[in-house]
Amino acid sequence: MERKIKTVLVDLSGTIHIENEEIPGSMNALKRLRKSNLNIKFVTNTTKESQKLLLERLKRIGFSIESSEIFTSLTAAVKLIKKKSLRPLLLVDDRALEEFEGIETMSPNAVVVGLAPETFEYRNLNQAFWLLINGASLIAIHKARYYKTASGLCLGPGPFVTGLEYAADCKAEVVGKPEKTFFLSAVEEFNCQPEECIMIGDDVRDDINGAQKCGMLGILVQTDVLILKKFHRKSQEC
Numbered sequence: 001m002e003r004k005i006k007t008v009l010v011d012l013s014g015t016i017h018i019e020n021e022e023i024p025g026s027m028n029a030l031k032r033l034r035k036s037n038l039n040i041k042f043v044t045n046t047t048k049e050s051q052k053l054l055l056e057r058l059k060r061i062g063f064s065i066e067s068s069e070i071f072t073s074l075t076a077a078v079k080l081i082k083k084k085s086l087r088p089l090l091l092v093d094d095r096a097l098e099e100f101e102g103i104e105t106m107s108p109n110a111v112v113v114g115l116a117p118e119t120f121e122y123r124n125l126n127q128a129f130w131l132l133i134n135g136a137s138l139i140a141i142h143k144a145r146y147y148k149t150a151s152g153l154c155l156g157p158g159p160f161v162t163g164l165e166y167a168a169d170c171k172a173e174v175v176g177k178p179e180k181t182f183f184l185s186a187v188e189e190f191n192c193q194p195e196e197c198i199m200i201g202d203d204v205r206d207d208i209n210g211a212q213k214c215g216m217l218g219i220l221v222q223t224d225v226l227i228l229k230k231f232h233r234k235s236q237e238c
Helices: 026-034 051-061 073-084 094-100 122-133 158-168 180-190 204-213 224-237
Strands: 007-011 039-044 070-072 088-091 110-113 137-140 146-149 152-155 197-201 217-220
Touching (some): 070 073, 073 137, 088 122, 137 158
Parallel strands (some): 039 070
16 A cells, blocks of 8 residues: 655754764755655754754754754653653753753652763762662653764663663653654644654664654665764774
8 A cells, every 4th residue: 555645754863964064965855855845853862952952053064944843852851751740860961951941850759861971970870770769760861772973883871771770670761762652742743644654764773663663664874884984084094
């Protein structure tokens, strides 16, 4: 049966850009996609920075994207925190904290984990552990195993979330990709069914499998090849 596509979801980091650089050809690809008159939403697990800072980064690179076109896992996490009236210990990057403005954090009854390389040190993780063994909820903004940088792959928040789950004998509630609720929330405004949607991304587990499990078509872009070529070229220049 032929699919009638109405909406396209596009991942950001690793799919159209890496840090402050465009992935070659992605701007032209997006221009062609916009001419198709399909609904477009940019969906991301990025938690290193707020949506405002992320949008500023994308515009500096040269992308023509509006704030309303971006759906982040940070947004999904804030919605969950408010819904459950949680007071979180925030293990997130300082650049992402503005997303949590107005959220009560005194006397935490939850631990929220995003990508926070500077925060993942023993004292903070041990504080999270003590909260969890005393009944606090564990919320993972996402559980990505790694993320892409200009110099290669780096550890994502997933290994740290898994470590806390193991140590405290608990299970995290995940709000970002590859959770079904994330994908469905991203397309809710378009009033379309999952089988009418395509997800384009660079991560087989979080982007492609996640989308396919809720009925969407997944299209994988292989940016790893471009990263390895670039890294190899830089190594030769040294």
